[in-house]
Amino acid sequence: MASHAQAQKWSFRITPIRVLLLLLSAVAIGAIIFRLVTGLGTVTNLSDEWPWGLWIGFDVLCGVALAGGGYGTALIVHVLHKDYFHPIARSAMLTSLLGYLLVMAGLFLDIGQWFNFWRPFVSWGHHSVLFEVFWCVSCYTTVQVLEFGEIATERVGKQFHSIFKKALPVLMIVGIIFPTLHQSSLGALYLLMVDKLYPLWWSPIIFLFFLMSSFFVGPAMICVETTLAGKAYDHWIPIPILRKLVRISGYAMILYLIIKIVDLTNRGVLGLAFSGTFEANWFLIEMIFGIIIPIVIAFTGFSNSRSGLFTFGLLVSCGVVLNRMNVVVTGMIRSTGVSYVPSLWEFVVSAGLVAMGVLAYCFIVENFKILEHDNHSHAA
Amino acid sequence: MSKGVLVDLTKCVGCGSCTVACKLYNGNAWDETTPTLGDKAKLTGKNWTVVHHKEVKDSNGQPVWRFVKQQCLHCKEPACVSACFAKAFQKTEAGPVIYYPHLCVGCRYCMVACPFNVPKYEWEKAFPLVTKCMMCSDKVEKGEAPACVSVCPADVFKFGEREELLKEAKAIIAKDAKYVKHIYGEEEVGGTDWIYISDVPFDQLGFKTNVTKRSLPSYTASFMHATPFVGITWGVILTGLYHYTKRRNQVSKENNKNIKA
Amino acid sequence: MQNQADKEKERQVTRRGFLKMMGGIGLTGITATIAGCSTDPAGGKGWMPQQYQVASSFPVQVKGRIPIDPTNPSITRDDKKCVLCGQCVEVCQRVQTVYGYYELPIKDDITCVNCGQCTLWCPTAAITERDDIDKVVQALEDKSIHVVVQTAPATRVGLGEEFGMAPGSFVEGKQVAALKKLGFDAVFDTNFSADLTIFEEGTELIKRVTGALDEPLPQFTSCSPGWVKFCEYYYPDLLHHMSTCKSPQQMLGALVKTYYAKEKGISPDKIFSVSIMPCTAKKFEAARPEMNSAGKHAGKPELRDVDVVLTTRELARLIKSKGIDLTSLKDEKYDTLMGESTSAGLIFGATGGVMEAAIRSAYFLITKQEPPEALLNLTPIRGLQGCKEATVNIPGVGDVKVAVVHGLSNARPILEAVRKGDAPYHFIEFMCCPGGCISGGGQPRTSLPPSDEVRQARINSIYNADAHIYAKRKSHENKEVLALYEKFLESPNSHIAHELLHTHYEDRSKHLTVKKNA
């Protein structure tokens, strides 16, 4: 570790919560090693009926969606040059980077022949949607690491800072193209499951829903994150900035809702949503709490308070998580015929990955200019 | 022209020879927990084909037993092939959909994608592979019938050119009133190389009958074709926007005499 | 004499040839081990017929196999051992004419007469009898249960083979000794109820002939359960010809839980009735729902007349598992009450035997005179010829025409003739298995397929005992049977005899579509 040499300069506060998180990570790492050595059957509850479970649903699909805040912010701040939002740019992109690293880790854990992970780089199954996801996610993560290089070189390897700085605009644009593509193609993965995925979720434009939700969940995540970070570091992003973001999100959600209703009506399955079935209920929960109530919050005075913003963020984030889990699990139960409950270890590993992400976030925030970045932002 | 197999379910006596032949030919181990024949039969990583036992009613309402051999249907346009991002699944000229284990990453998208849930996984292994019937492709390549097909004592199968078999199947069900007027696999998911005829409606025999008639890969094909185009256009737009808004900001800043940097 | 010697030589040569071949196989085995090629455990991978010995585990010539219902009470198959050789189809279709004689699609049954011939033909022993040894062991271990056993005529000329004795070795006394050693409380002889069958079936025949019973001629024997089921499947219209007599096994079973229970003062539900049979179909027969006459008689219809049937092979395994060496046992005698038998009962075990025994006693019952010596050696209906017939002149009745068939493929032509009304017989003996019970599906497996030499040796042994070992040769001389009538059954075909010793049949044709002119 390079950090050792300058030990006195690096800081990492140890709090009881962090001890807990460290513990969780340690257990998860144990489970991960065990899984990599003994296979999937021993650790997970996956089966021939449920080839995909919590790790794909939560770690990958939700992970990617929640990390979507990065490209949205990049779009707003760096391409549209809405400098107004600059204060949140760096932390949003950091969350995104960490999110993607965790997604990569989750994917790596989930594949059976993990030593073979590089295969699609040489053996091109180019007709596969997963092929696109794979390439985009790999490239985007690389791009994000490079983007982070700009921040990192403010402190380490300073001589490269200007190079990164110059490359940044290109990286930003590439870093928006990739996520747009794979956010939608993650949804497109399910195009093939026309006879398996419940019609409330399956749609010929499911990719559009995935893309849009990954966009509007960005500000929501920022609300949650800034509230938490604000509490932890006593660093508060001004409410108006967040409120404006939330409004952008709100417009996207209205559009999403309209397209959804039109799509369901078009396919004649809108009625299914009110049929009282297991799927219908989950669908309604997802739509009401994840979309409709947040829209109300966004366009009423409630979003003028920190608690309102936090509620918005929480609802939308959970709504998107629920949406992804509905696609992976709820919507598949009927065609599968058996139910799936993830094993304890699956939960532990998922939680452990999140814990690692939080710890890394804390470490980076404490050692790099992430939150107080606004002071310097206009220097360039 | 691809090869296919016509399965006449009315002739199956449930002997299970086909399942044994598959084991012998492919050298698959016997699954200690899951039988290949009967009510509890299930496709597994070791069982590439099974024969299900169904107690149903015939057209006269009489209770009858039917046996249904299940294996990969070797779709004309297989979802599993289009799903695999490492090209581990490929459809050969002759018809069989085969699997190259060394290319497989183990993502299991193929399993999720197959409309008939055919590919199975070796869950118990540390480095599991996907498994499924490969239609004994080396036999088919030589023009020979697959192992299971060649051993049936009851003449359930016909092996040949799919289109020929389809004609034959049509002739059989047109001539003999006991058959239901449906050839399973003729149109399902765009057509399969293994096709079935039966005297009991297919849904009662455990066949998935509500499947789309469109080939599954066609659902993703347009999406995939659009991708590079969308990507490039999007890039151009973004670059344009980048320069435009930057310029606009500068202009407005200059105009407002509000230059900070 | 010269001729004989030549034949002997020839046989030796072939045997030597065979041994040489085996030696050769052994030799390759050794070479392989020395060269370090084989890491297989000693004993190799098991025997495979010549035609399968090619590179790759997939046989060159595969034919598929017969279907077996997993709930079949008689036979099961271990898929792992099946090599798809098609021998089972061969025997089922060609020898027994069961498989392939119904139209497809099937109905709600996998047609099977439970004969178990496939267990003898299967080269890898993939098909075996359903193993019921555990049930017997459990009963034997339960001290509160009185376990009674009966042994069929044919097991005593087969069991020895499982212990390395020559085919046909007569081990009646040793078998009894082994059963007693195993802890059975009473050991009875199915020969006894075979003698009893002669009374019942003979009386029925006479009634049919004289018109006292309004049922058609010829009368069919009913002691072979595989044959009975075959008739129920394929010739249900001829079931009226079938004697209503139960098989000797079921007769004895019904008597064990009535007559014996009464004589001994044991409650029938404390009795566990086992039978040792050369036959897998007997397992099916014992499980037929109507085979609970003793139970019904006692007001407990859930009781079975025969609780468990073990085949000869299972008995051999049971004996071996208890560490008993059959060959060194001293002969013992059957228990009294239902242990006495005449050799007429014994010859039930060989094809033609039932008929011969019936004629011996019918002659007596009709003429009240002992049959002439010639009738005690009715050679025309002995031996392995598929269909045999004889005409016997019985004073007062005239010529009685009889026929004997064994192996179901031989039954079909004669049944067709009966159907058309041009079978001139009074009485026909049907045995499901070729050779009769001595080569039933539960007998020791021989080198395959069950060869006629082994069959003949077992038959010879039976007739040798008939001529030289047994003191009495006619069923009507069986004192214990006579005592049974006196004390319990009153007379042949009496009301109680009907209740306990007779049965009815089921038209099974609704479970299959019989192929026309197959």
Ligand code: SF4
């Ligand atoms: S049945 Fe499934 S596994 Fe077989 S070819 Fe079709 S999609 Fe692929």
Ligand code: SF4
């Ligand atoms: S599990 Fe293997 S074969 Fe299936 S889609 Fe993934 S890489 Fe391809």
Ligand code: SF4
């Ligand atoms: S075609 Fe070959 S691999 Fe497929 S089920 Fe038949 S024997 Fe097995």
Ligand code: SF4
């Ligand atoms: S081999 Fe033929 S008859 Fe036997 S189970 Fe298979 S398809 Fe049916």
Ligand code: SF4
């Ligand atoms: S005889 Fe035995 S090994 Fe041969 S096909 Fe029949 S069950 Fe299989």
